[in-house]
Amino acid sequence: MPKTAVPDTLWFTRCPVPTATGVAADRGWLAGEFAADGIAVRSLQDADPGADRAAHYTHALPGLFREGGNVPALWARSLGERTRLVGLTWIEERQAILVAPGTPVRGAAALRGLRLALPRHPVPIDFWRAMALRGFEGVLASAGYGLGDAALVDVPAGGRDGQWASELAALRRGEVDAVYVKGALAVEAARRAGAEVAVELDDLPDPAHRVNNGTPRPLTVHQDLLDTRPDLVDRFLSVLLRAADWAADEPAEVARILGAETGAGAEGVAGAYRAGTHRTLHPDLSDDRLGLLARQEDSLRAHGFLPEAVDVRSWADPEPLRRARLLATRAGAPRQGPAPR
Template sequence: MPSHEGPATAAVPTPSAPDTLWFTRCPVPTATGIAADQGWLGREFAADGIAVRSLQDVPPEVAADHHYTHALTGLFREGGNVPALWARSRGERTRLIGLTWIEERQVVLVRAGSGITEAGHLRGRRLAVPRHGIAIDFWRAMALAGLHGALSLAGLTLDDAELVDVPAAPEGGQWAAELAALRDGVVDAVYVKGALAVEAARRIGAEVAVELDEAPDRRARVNNGTPRPITVHQRLLDEHPDLVARFLAVLLEAADWAAGRPAEVARILSAETGAGEEGVAGAYARGGHRTLHLDLSEERLTLLDQQKRFLEQHGFLAGPVDVHAWTDPEPLRAARTLLAARRTEGRAHGG
């Protein structure tokens, strides 16, 4: 008697695990940097035969431009939101799986004795806006957003000042061209942030006119690193969600570990940023070692959406990005559950 069953459906093979997971982070405070320093990322996946490597530790021809494009499918990226949003706007299949908010001391600098001492004094002034010959000019985006935030404290906009293009210096490091333009009187004010900027500003005797960190409304400080996204490629998430959850669980552990060790975190930040002890202390708020935790709260997503709209307005994105549709909260939920279980069993990296 003939069978009425249809043809057997072939089982879909489970994709084999990658032999290497990659991570990349900016030279700023990150849970990824803490976990890497402690050796926890390599330890987490060693038993699986999976190597964990940093893009920052391999030759340029290997790293390519993956820190910006996120075209490497096995990559976890904890870095500025400008390249992350840009990559998504170009159609790269990334997913947002975490956000941090870490104060990095954002200021507007002026020449000593200029008389510019508050946000309102920036009206009509020449403000430096760097221009770099790179695919996504996140330096320019940072300056525009920072100056916009400073002007907003006085009810002003970028249209109320004169924006002066400053070509990037071929050598000299971060902010070099803008600070040189300030020193030489080409511009009246410069936006800077972070440890190296604090040290560079001190070398030329610049004064702080606007401390964005003191603004009670954190919307004035929304910029490339505030909030800072953690992204992963959709393919890795689809094929190996367990690996993604485990990676995030290590970052959660690292943030918890850092919260009780300010001196250790300062040491790691000095190595990550390339700045000295004074620069690190001047750039990052006291208690910053307790703020490395990642989440996907509605507040942080709203702040990221504010940044996205600013970047769209100023032509930095190739296409529209829906921040909420980009977000996948499941990996972070799974990571928290995993970490709680490990701690119950006494198997957490950080004890």
């Protein structure tokens, strides 16, 4: 379409995790930003039944902004979808290795020789499996081991199973020795299963060992929208910066929003997100974060999740975020989020 064309709708999608997109949506700021232009801003999660919800994974929707896990984002780019990486966040979202009640396994080195659960979901990109694989890989690497030093056990997941239900059931039956989980719902699932924590990945000092689907978490937009209406992209990103800035002063409100986004109760949210999470929603494209995402790309490709290589640094376009910061500064300078610890 010509550069002067105005789309009827801008779409956004995000994962059920801490995101500036989720905060901005809750505050009504995304809709408010574009109302005067006659542009509707809609959530893909709340769209009509006929909407292409698979676009959350494929990003095959030119007017879509996506803030979510890096496995589907890298996969879509690997398949040739014309997306651009315009931001990355690093948010510590509880990752843990669980074992059966009464099991004496504690610490990364203790996973050597154990049977590790790898779920298998019947979906085009099995990000659940990728997360478990990367979680175990990071933990073992922190102790000087590799995946070959443990036994990887496939655990088929039923379509109606809740998150980690199949793996925790296999743990309960004694078919596996350890399960990887992450996030607010994981806290609640572990409690229901009576499982015990063998390793807290958040305590691993090297961020490279904590790299996974959500660390770092990409913010992507379609190249078509960038080519035709870069001004809309800049304004959208400026709203996200405003939302991240607001969140930095509102821990209680962010906790409420996280409860709604994740579907978890207060205990799950408090157990999954450490104090200070509300100050970590600012996206950037720092060299550190790009390097950590490149590590993720290397691993995903090595394990067969990506059909083609993705050059992370070439995929990244820092200009929209730079311009968005200038827009946001006019309304009050946005804070910069901390680098990965």
